Amino acid sequence: MTKVVIIGAGHAGGTAAALLRQYGHEGPILLAGEEPAPPYQRPPLSKAWLKGEADLEALLLRPEGFYAEHDIELRKGVTATAVDAAGKTVTFADGTVEPYDALILATGSTARKLALPGADRPDLLELRTLADAERLKAALGPGRRLAVVGGGYVGLEAAASARALGAGAVIIERMDRVLARVASPTLSDFFTGYHRAHGVEVLTSAEVTAFEEGGVRLADGQLIEADAILVGVGAQACDQLAASAGLALGNGVVVDETARTSDPAIWAIGDVAFRPVPVHGGARHRLESVPNALEQAKQAAAAITGRTPPTPEAPWFWSDQYDVKLQIAGLPTDADRQVLRGDPAAAAFAVFHLAGDRIVCVEAVNAAAEFMGGRQMIGRGTAVDAERLADPNVSMKAVAAD
DSSP: OOOEEEEOOSHHHHHHHHHHHHTTOOSOEEEEOSSSSOSBOSGGGGTTTTTTOOOHHHHBSSOTHHHHHTTEEEEOSOOEEEEETTTTEEEETTSOEEEOSEEEEOOOEEEOOOOSTTTTOTTEEOOSSHHHHHHHHHHOSTTOEEEEESOSHHHHHHHHHHHHTTOEEEEEOSSSSTTTTTSOHHHHHHHHHHHHHTTOEEEOSOOEEEEETTEEEETTSOEEEOSEEEEOOOEEEOOHHHHHTTOOEESEEEOOTTSBOSSTTEEEOGGGEEEEEGGGTTEEEOOOSHHHHHHHHHHHHHHHHTOOOOOOOOOEEEEEETTEEEEEEEOOTTOOEEEEEEEGGGTEEEEEEEETTEEEEEEEESOHHHHHHHHHHHHHTOBOOHHHHHOTTSOHHHHHHO
């Protein structure tokens, strides 16, 4: 029987293992991960977990007993060091060698490091794993101050959680606005204002030159004092195993629409995959999101079990900060204009990115109907009347039905 080995026991890998059984795979399944915990959800780490609103049981994708009950061998705390594609084996750090018939790489991504003086300080924090979140939680509380280097979503969420715990927070972003790489200026301005209204200091166009005892040194000589420093300046694919197997690489591991790599016996899913996005013309992207992990887990499990491939989805993402729910669908890469619907001052609005007369992305703040309608129209590729789209008196249902 076909033996499937899955390297990486995160959201993508854990879901793939469960789906293989759901789709009827009867052969052996080995799910191996570096962390000591079973597969768990990562988005709550910067929110509910930091604020003490969730325990490990609430984070788990499935109860730990699920894996044994479904004859899935779960190995925790193990590191895969090499893949022999010709011999179809995976070697682990303890010297164990496991054969496979089908291999799924779900190795995720790792925090990008800054090449700056003091960047190797052991007290610098990042937020990728449960252990990272525990260290950060221990560093927060009343009378403490958190400095966040990098104005991305994880950093903004951590700053909001710090304020909820009574800690001060300052966000340091080297570009001229937060979320500059991933969001519209309208969205950046909204979150900057919202964080400042909640007592967070937001510094933009601020270049960090060193990490020192007690704070962060900026290019202008200023020392930003802090009790804890979180560095969140993006992530890079953990593609070392793929490289050892001789797989094609780009911004991650190159895969096709079934998540298959350049080796027909190996798949790559989740943060590590450089995948085509059919609703955006097949252009390749490396997407860091739970929906992407789930979609690619379905693709790989379907391909391995011979099922019909799942219907392609529009990429989507979300972020929770304070009482704000941000939902994003699609990618704005081909957009040539934007349409604003609603009022940012009321914390209820959506920014639609259009390419010609088609929506390619929607950023929705406390606007579930706009998110859902926009996501549907992105998936269908249907034309939209921009004037009706901008008019909040016209329901999104009516706009989508045009």
